[in-house]
Amino acid sequence: MNGEMNGVEVENQQENVPEKIDYVYKVVVIGDSAVGKTQILSRFTKNEFCFDSKSTIGVEFQTRTVTIKNKLVKAQIWDTAGQERYRAVTSAYYRGALGAMLVYDITKRQTFDHVARWVEELRAHADNSIVIMLIGNKADLVDHRAVPTEDAVEFAEDQGLFFAETSALSGDNVDKAFFKLLEEIYGVMCRKSLECDSGKLNGVDQATALKGSKIEVIAGPDLEISEMKKLSTCSC
Ligand SMILES: Nc1nc2c(ncn2[C@@H]2O[C@H](COP(=O)(O)OP(=O)(O)OP(=O)(O)O)[C@@H](O)[C@H]2O)c(=O)[nH]1
Numbered sequence: 001m002n003g004e005m006n007g008v009e010v011e012n013q014q015e016n017v018p019e020k021i022d023y024v025y026k027v028v029v030i031g032d033s034a035v036g037k038t039q040i041l042s043r044f045t046k047n048e049f050c051f052d053s054k055s056t057i058g059v060e061f062q063t064r065t066v067t068i069k070n071k072l073v074k075a076q077i078w079d080t081a082g083q084e085r086y087r088a089v090t091s092a093y094y095r096g097a098l099g100a101m102l103v104y105d106i107t108k109r110q111t112f113d114h115v116a117r118w119v120e121e122l123r124a125h126a127d128n129s130i131v132i133m134l135i136g137n138k139a140d141l142v143d144h145r146a147v148p149t150e151d152a153v154e155f156a157e158d159q160g161l162f163f164a165e166t167s168a169l170s171g172d173n174v175d176k177a178f179f180k181l182l183e184e185i186y187g188v189m190c191r192k193s194l195e196c197d198s199g200k201l202n203g204v205d206q207a208t209a210l211k212g213s214k215i216e217v218i219a220g221p222d223l224e225i226s227e228m229k230k231l232s233t234c235s236c
């Protein structure tokens, strides 16, 4: 599946050979309880899936090191409970996050209806240049679909989010979605660093500066990743 992606996983780091990590990117995973946040993370970092996964309590993170545009990037992916009562202090969770996976369950309409609230929370607590990917998970449960793909595409377009449908169970699109997010973060960071270097940051509204034209990428016959805003990339 990663054949189309720029990123590749770094496998089997040899013992005693230290990883020369170029960047560490913090990514947060958010969304209602039981949408599959923990399982998506587990699929991406360990290629594992658990049917009787327990609700997350507090905050955990897992990492996976990948190559993005010839740089070693350690993705540090934070997972917390969807249930309000188990969630950690919000601002601490979002602090330093460069990307967010906002997950809903395609078989539970309510989890999609709550997505707007999660976006508000992100806008309130996270950096305004955070890259957000909306994820419709459990795409393997085709017969139980309650959220049409078009509804999510429309919402993502409206809010300027990237979008993918995934299945943590089958693994479909999970790597692809994470690689896309990490590549976009890389692009944002390159751009920020160029702007800092050239002193252009002063007085520029970054959110406006990063907006671009809409393009769409169809990632497979059934599942899709739509790119709702085009961020400039560079090869630095
Ligand atoms: N069929 C199917 N089931 C899934 C998928 N992803 C997760 N599940 C199941 O959905 C349930 C909830 O998954 P979790 O990953 O624990 O959900 P969560 O969003 O982390 O929930 P909280 O920790 O309570 O916020 C578990 O029974 C999983 O096995 C998927 O892609 N397909």
Ligand SMILES: [Mg+2]
Residues within 6 Å of the ligand: 037, 038, 039, 054, 055, 056, 079, 080, 081, 082
């Ligand atoms: Mg969980």
